[in-house]
Amino acid sequence: MKVLRSILEMRQALQSYRTDSSSIGLVPTMGALHEGHLSLLSQSLQNNQVTVCSIFVNPIQFNNPEDLKKYPRDEKKDFELLEKAGCDMVFVPSSHEMYQDDSAAIKMNFGEIENVLEGKFRPGHFSGVGVVVSKLFNIVQPDKAYFGQKDLQQLAVIKQMVKALNFPIEVHAVPIMREDNGLAMSSRNQRLNEEERETASVLYKSMLLMKSALNEGSSIETAKQKATEMLAKNNNIDLEYMELVDADTMEIFENTTSKNALSICAAAYISGVRIIDNLYIH
Structure with missing residues (x-):
């Protein structure tokens, strides 16, 4: 596995591979890697001749400096996981x-999609995401790029950006990976202890309850009330939002x-750690 730290080296x-017309895949990450x-x-x-994984904690997508400071980092462990998994190249640039x-001063505006939920x-979060992903697309110039459905709104923003800016890239969405208790896998989960992870799993369980109520014919208001009542029984969960949304817009x-x-898209704080999740209803 090649480790590359400069844009010139990466190109x-x-x-x-470009000379051979080989398919190039890109997996953009911020490190602290997990099964997801x-x-x-x-x-x-599986789908490309060469795969590049990028690891870069992008400072301009954090609106909370403390969140950026506390974001988990473990380059050595990340490299070990990537090499064992068969990654071809890892791009690890500095800020x-x-x-x-x-x-970093460039701003991107995605319209109404960035005025709701996240x-x-x-x-400013999605402007920062748009800038860094655009840069990674231009540096690597992949044929295909892979993003997790856990960040569903981010996925929608990137699809919109690819279409608007005419990137010749296929964006592939990969389903959420969950821990045994249902908690969506996330790098931020590393900041939670076992008891807090169990508490965090209640967010997913409340979304399942809301989905079940909707499928049984309840109104959105009633279904959401059932979910929030479940969450309210635990003082360690502070719900930020829970909404039913169009998964594309x-x-x-x-x-x-x-x-x-x-x-259903939701965000909550557990012991000061912010987690997000989503659950398709159809």
């Missing part, structure tokens, strides 16, 4: 390498009659 390492990330890697390895051209509670729905894919 040079891929030249021979490895499921993205597995998809890329200076990625933003030495003052591109965008509402994390202003993130438009909040007031009924379940849409023929589009609908998903």
Whole structure:
């Protein structure tokens, strides 16, 4: 496995593959890797001749400096997991390498999609995501890129960006990987102890309850009330939002009659650690 830390090195390492017209897959991550990330890697390895995994904790997508400071990092463990999984190349740039051209000042506006849910509670987040993913797409120039469905709104933003900016890249969504108790796998879970992880799993269980109520004919308001009542029984969960949305546009729905894919999206704090999750209802 090649470890590359500069943009020039990354581009040079891929030249021979471009000459051979080999398919290049990209798995963008912020490190602190887990089985969810490895499921993205597995998809890329199956479908491409060469796979690049990027590890970069992108400072401009954090609206909370403390969250950036506490974000888990373990480069040595990440490399071991990637090498064991068969990754071909890992791109690990520094912040200076990625933003030495003052591109951190660039802003991207995705319209209404960034004014709801994650965008509402994390202003500027999706602009930062758009800038860094655009840069990674331009540096690696992959044929296919792989993103997890856990970050459903991020996935919608990236699909919108690829279409709007005419990137010749196939965006592949990979289903959520969950821990045994149902908690969606996330790098931030490393900041939770075992008891807190069990508490965090209640968010998923409350979404299952909401889905079940909706499928049984309850109104969205009633279904959401059942879910929030379950969460309210645990003082260690602070719900930020729980909404039924169009899975492609993130438009909040007031009924379940849409023929589009609908998903319950939620965010909550557990012992000061913010987690997000989503669950398709159809």
